[in-house]
Amino acid sequence: MTAQIIDGKALSRQLREGFKTRVAALLEQGLTPGLAVILIGDNPASRVYVGNKVKACEECGVRSFHIALPDHTPQAELLATIARLNADPAVHGILIQLPLPPHIDGPSVLEAISVHKDVDGFHLYNVGGLVVGNTIFPPCTPYGVQLLLDTTGTEVAGKNVVVVGASNIVGKPMALMLLQREATVTICHARTRDLAQHTILADILIVAAGRPGLIVPQMVKHGAIVIDVGINRLPDGKIVGDVDFAGVREKASWITPVPGGVGPMTVTMLIENTLRSAERALRLRHADDYQEWEAPILKGA
Numbered sequence: 001m002t003a004q005i006i007d008g009k010a011l012s013r014q015l016r017e018g019f020k021t022r023v024a025a026l027l028e029q030g031l032t033p034g035l036a037v038i039l040i041g042d043n044p045a046s047r048v049y050v051g052n053k054v055k056a057c058e059e060c061g062v063r064s065f066h067i068a069l070p071d072h073t074p075q076a077e078l079l080a081t082i083a084r085l086n087a088d089p090a091v092h093g094i095l096i097q098l099p100l101p102p103h104i105d106g107p108s109v110l111e112a113i114s115v116h117k118d119v120d121g122f123h124l125y126n127v128g129g130l131v132v133g134n135t136i137f138p139p140c141t142p143y144g145v146q147l148l149l150d151t152t153g154t155e156v157a158g159k160n161v162v163v164v165g166a167s168n169i170v171g172k173p174m175a176l177m178l179l180q181r182e183a184t185v186t187i188c189h190a191r192t193r194d195l196a197q198h199t200i201l202a203d204i205l206i207v208a209a210g211r212p213g214l215i216v217p218q219m220v221k222h223g224a225i226v227i228d229v230g231i232n233r234l235p236d237g238k239i240v241g242d243v244d245f246a247g248v249r250e251k252a253s254w255i256t257p258v259p260g261g262v263g264p265m266t267v268t269m270l271i272e273n274t275l276r277s278a279e280r281a282l283r284l285r286h287a288d289d290y291q292e293w294e295a296p297i298l299k300g301a
C-alpha cells in the first residue's frame with residue numbers, strides 16, 4: 001500500500017481563501033482584525049516562525065503588530081507590554097513566541113495574556129477548557145491536525161490514537177482533543193519503554209517528538225493514518241519530520257509530508273483564532289447585555 005498524501009499546503013490555501021470573506025465582513029463593520037506577535041531575543045528558528053506568522057497576517061488582511069524585544073528584557077517590562085496589548089482594542093490576538101529566555105517565568109507570562117486574546121490557546125483557562133471540551137481558542141497545531149485528519153474522511157470515535165510526544169504545545173492538547181472526539185488515546189513520551197509496542201496498535205499515529213527518523217515502517221500498522229508534526233533541520237540543511245516518510249508511506253493509508261503537512265496549518269489556525277476573536281469582539285460590541293458573552297471566570301481578565 002502506498003499512502004495518500006494529506007496536503008496541508010492545499011488545505012491552508014483553501015482556508016485562507018475563506019478568511020478573505022470574513023475579513024471583508026469585519027472591515028465592512030468598521031473592525032480591522034489585529035494580531036500582536038511578541039518575539040524576545042534572536043533565536044533564529046523563532047525569527048523564521050514569527051516571520052511566517054506576520055506574512056500570513058498580511059496575506060489574509062489581518063493587521064499585525066510585531067514587537068521585538070531584546071533577549072535581556074526584564075519580566076516586568078514584558079508584563080507591561082502584555083498589559084498594554086490586553087487593553088488595546090485594535091489587538092484581537094496576542095502571541096508570545098516560545099521558547100522564552102531562561103530568566104522569564106513562562107507560566108506567569110502566558111497567564112498575563114487576556115483569555116479573550118489568547119489565540120495560541122496556552123492560557124490556563126483555555127488549557128483547562130480542553131479537559132472539558134470547551135475552549136475559546138483551541139491551540140493551533142493540534143487544531144490544524146484535527147482538520148487534516150478530517151480531510152481523510154475518517155471517523156475518529158473508537159479509533160486507537162497514539163500520540164508520540166507529551167509537550168504542552170502539541171502532544172497533551174492533541175490527546176485531549178481526540179479524547180473529546182471519543183478516540184482511545186495513548187500518549188507516549190521520552191520515558192516510554194518499547195515505543196513500537198504502542199505505535200504498532202495505532203489506527204492514527206501522531207508524532208511530535210522532534211527526533212528525525214524516530215518512526216520507521218516496522219513501528220506502523222498497515223493502513224494507519226500518520227501525522228508528522230516534527231520539523232527538524234538536518235546538518236545538510238534539509239527539513240525533515242520525525243517519520244521515515246519514504247518507508248512509512250509504503251505501509252500507511254494516509255501520511256502528511258514535511259514540509260507541506262502540519263506546518264502551514266499551524267499558522268493558518270492562528271489566523272482562524274484571530275478572526276474568531278475579532279468576530280467575538282464585534283459581537284461583544286453589539287451585545288445589549290455584555291454579560292451574555294462573559295463566562296464568570298473571565299470577568300476582569
Ligand code: GUN
Binds near residue numbers: 096169266
Ligand atoms: N514555539 C513553537 N511552537 C509554537 C507555537 O505554536 N506558538 C508559540 N507561541 N510558540 C511556539
